[in-house]
Amino acid sequence: MSNHIKQFGWMKKMAENNDPAWLETTNDTSSRRTYLDELAKVFDQDSRSTRHKLDHFPSMVPTTAVGRLLGRYELFKLIKYIPGAIIEAGVFSGGGLFSFAHSSFLLEPHNIYRRIIGFDTFEGFPSISEQDASGESVHLKEGGYKDDCYESLRLSAQAHEDFRMLKGRRQIELIKGDIDVTVPQFIDDNPALVVAMLYLDCDLYEPTKTCLKHFLPRMPKGSLLVFDELGLEEYPGETLALLSECGIEHLHLRKLDFLKMCYAIL
Template identity: 35%
Template sequence: MIPADETLRGLLKQHLDDHDLIANLASFGRRMHFMKGFAHYEVFNKIKDLPGDIVECGVYKGSSLLTFARFLETFCPGDRTRKVLGFDHFRGLADRTEKDGLDARVGNTAEGWNPADFRDTLFALVDAFNQDSFVPQRPRVELVDGDVCKTAAQYAAENPGLRISLLHLDMDLYEPTLAALEAFWPRLLTGGVVLLDEYAIREWPGETEAVETFFKGAVPRIEKFAWASAPGGYFIKT
């Protein structure tokens, strides 16, 4: 544990009550987490004037999902047609294949990054967010629980009017990333963004290989924010 973590955890245990956490969350966050949030804000700015939903595949504990939802609530409060859709089975990396490599140092194992114990809390947080939204009668966030390899295509088929402004892929693994691209790429608007959390990160080869497989060697020009290590990259559909 690095010194900053030790200090923050100590302060949380000693001095923090519920009100402090809710009202002063920024006081207790680490720089690295805010950097990723700033990167997500930059991406959101590229799509905020487009129609279409934000789709996130790989929700984990909901940090980026609810960040994008807060951006919509802040900058597009009157537009209730746009939602944030989160897809996850909340079982971590249990469905790994040989294309996904193996690196226990970053949690790239069958047991890694498993939010199962947080699932019910996340659903409660989403309910609280929707209740606190500008128009609580029109929920902003929708969670789709299940294997993305099945639920992505099923959701697209059941919602022919679905159009997407931002597709955020953060599943780390080859098969669900490929399945999400196959289901949702046709629904992504021209000018929409694909955001890749682990692209070109050596410890997580599956996501990169899935993107390159889907585009059959003609991968769009992928960029990233030089000041942030994550997300791994993004590109705009032309």
């Protein structure tokens, strides 16, 4: 366990209980927690309608949340002219997947063939392999990062689809289940699949390796391979999966200025 986690006992307790308030705070500090609490209080106490607050969300969300949205927007621009699906492995609460969906709706409203597909158990980590065991994250346990949001995300996806300029072809897809099972089956069921971006946020060795094995052969030159935890001691499995499946020496890795994620243009 890192010194940072030891310093804040309350954070460890929240993690052990899978408290949703902890789920996005692995790199938290007491000042950042105060910041998040104050924004939450502003949102809850504001007498205006939820609809109004959602429409003016930048005033009530943390800068880090806006940063994640902008990061996905920047990544999307890199593959706007690359045909194929956007695959996110590890959906969690849906912020990343829907950021890509918003980017597509805004920047390519007529591209009805852009599929945005998210894979997740929606029940937390199914298991922890020996390649993950040395990780420092308190989430590395069966059920870690559990966020029971599948139905909410499904309904949200439907609302966005209904509002699209062009309808008739579903764009946002949620694939629920163990990635080691659902990804090979998805490939079998979708023989024409081409992947423009593979965003790996599984955190773990086995699902990351499965995604690399099955999706990389379907990624054309110019497509984007994105890692959310590459090189992080908290989640060594992601790095080990890359080294095991395809190596790192031929990847020209880049990063965005304001996020930990890194990517390679293939």
